[in-house]
Amino acid sequence: MFNVYEFFNRINEVRPESRLDAGQPDIPVRREIIEEAVESLRRGETGYTSTGGIRELRERIAEFEGVSTDEVIVAPGAKILIAAEIASAKKVAVVSPHWNAYSLIAQQFGRELEVIKTTLEERWTPRVEEIKADLLIINYPNNPTGRVLSGKELRGLLEVAEENGVKVLSDEVYAELTFTRFTPARELYENVVTVKGFSKLYSMTGFRLGYAIGERNEIRRIRRFIESTVTCVPPFVQRAGVKALELREELIKEVRRVYLERARMASKMLRGFDFVEPEGAFYIFLRTPQNGMAFAERLLSRGVAVFPGVAFGDYPNFIRISLSGRGLKRGLRVIREELECALESRATEGWEGSSRGVSAEGSR
Ligand code: PLP
Numbered sequence: 001m002f003n004v005y006e007f008f009n010r011i012n013e014v015r016p017e018s019r020l021d022a023g024q025p026d027i028p029v030r031r032e033i034i035e036e037a038v039e040s041l042r043r044g045e046t047g048y049t050s051t052g053g054i055r056e057l058r059e060r061i062a063e064f065e066g067v068s069t070d071e072v073i074v075a076p077g078a079k080i081l082i083a084a085e086i087a088s089a090k091k092v093a094v095v096s097p098h099w100n101a102y103s104l105i106a107q108q109f110g111r112e113l114e115v116i117k118t119t120l121e122e123r124w125t126p127r128v129e130e131i132k133a134d135l136l137i138i139n140y141p142n143n144p145t146g147r148v149l150s151g152k153e154l155r156g157l158l159e160v161a162e163e164n165g166v167k168v169l170s171d172e173v174y175a176e177l178t179f180t181r182f183t184p185a186r187e188l189y190e191n192v193v194t195v196k197g198f199s200k201l202y203s204m205t206g207f208r209l210g211y212a213i214g215e216r217n218e219i220r221r222i223r224r225f226i227e228s229t230v231t232c233v234p235p236f237v238q239r240a241g242v243k244a245l246e247l248r249e250e251l252i253k254e255v256r257r258v259y260l261e262r263a264r265m266a267s268k269m270l271r272g273f274d275f276v277e278p279e280g281a282f283y284i285f286l287r288t289p290q291n292g293m294a295f296a297e298r299l300l301s302r303g304v305a306v307f308p309g310v311a312f313g314d315y316p317n318f319i320r321i322s323l324s325g326r327g328l329k330r331g332l333r334v335i336r337e338e339l340e341c342a343l344e345s346r347a348t349e350g351w352e353g354s355s356r357g358v359s360a361e362g363s364r
Helices: 004-014 031-042 055-065 078-088 100-108 151-163 216-228 235-246 248-269 292-301 328-348
Strands: 072-075 091-096 112-117 135-138 167-171 192-197 210-213 283-287 318-322
Touching (some): 031 235, 055 072, 055 210, 078 135, 078 210, 091 100, 235 248, 248 328, 292 318, 292 328, 318 328
Parallel strands (some): 091 112, 091 135, 135 167, 167 192
Antiparallel strands (some): 072 210, 283 318
């Protein structure tokens, strides 16, 4: 299995000028948040906390999520909460292309993976009639495609989950970064655990702060997993989280606007090539005229880092471009040049088709 973290380490060694690879937001963490963490440390808040998170943070989260406090659990990042869910399942279904960590975690726990493949031609919309797994992972806004399902599309998928008695893990870490109407899965189906975090909207990746929302028994079960593995989130990180939530509305407006502008700019610069214009998050999943890994290597040799499509499942002819890294404009220019160059050399080699023929570009 392709390990994206190994490729990431190699990128770090090469030190490319344009970092369009990882989902590490380049917008700095707000000063107030950092100061709150420092103040908390100075106050001596350095010990263990309650394993589910400090009450104040859970209360704030519950308030804006419209749930009760005991339906919320706080943990060191969204990823460990995803692991808690995967650990509790026998077989896991995932809509693909998908974030690499789902398969890596499933592998760690020895869980079988049922892949629900989607295609660019169908604008990455899942069409499924039966799910054999007992846990379905969905992720909208999607990493890597930038798709957000419409309410109707989401309802269709959740109905299949319900018919098959499948629990849904809805990874909504990009929920606030949407450029279209977004429906949280739990509004449409009862058997949903929602996972969110502070890594994307607040750029707080290194703080390691995430939370899950679910039915009380489910939260209790996740809590046991957290207790028996990572214990709790450091108190000063949770304090920083409380501060971040005070800035939530302001940041949603500000950060969403930044990523929307970048998505528009990137879509314009890549016009004529095959991808779905992002409806949320900060990625573009682009079809490449040649093997995506070879294309990613070629770009790396020109100082542009992206991830190959194989990092997201069986998508060998794609790359993922992150719009959250440094050197974006330059990187996009190089990508366009390389796309044109690859197409040209294919044409001179007498290749019949054209990847431009099935363009989904600009479709929303
Ligand atoms: N879920 C998805 C879809 C992601 O893309 C990422 C980070 O890239 C995460 C979860 C990780 O969130 P956290 O940093 O809270 O563990």
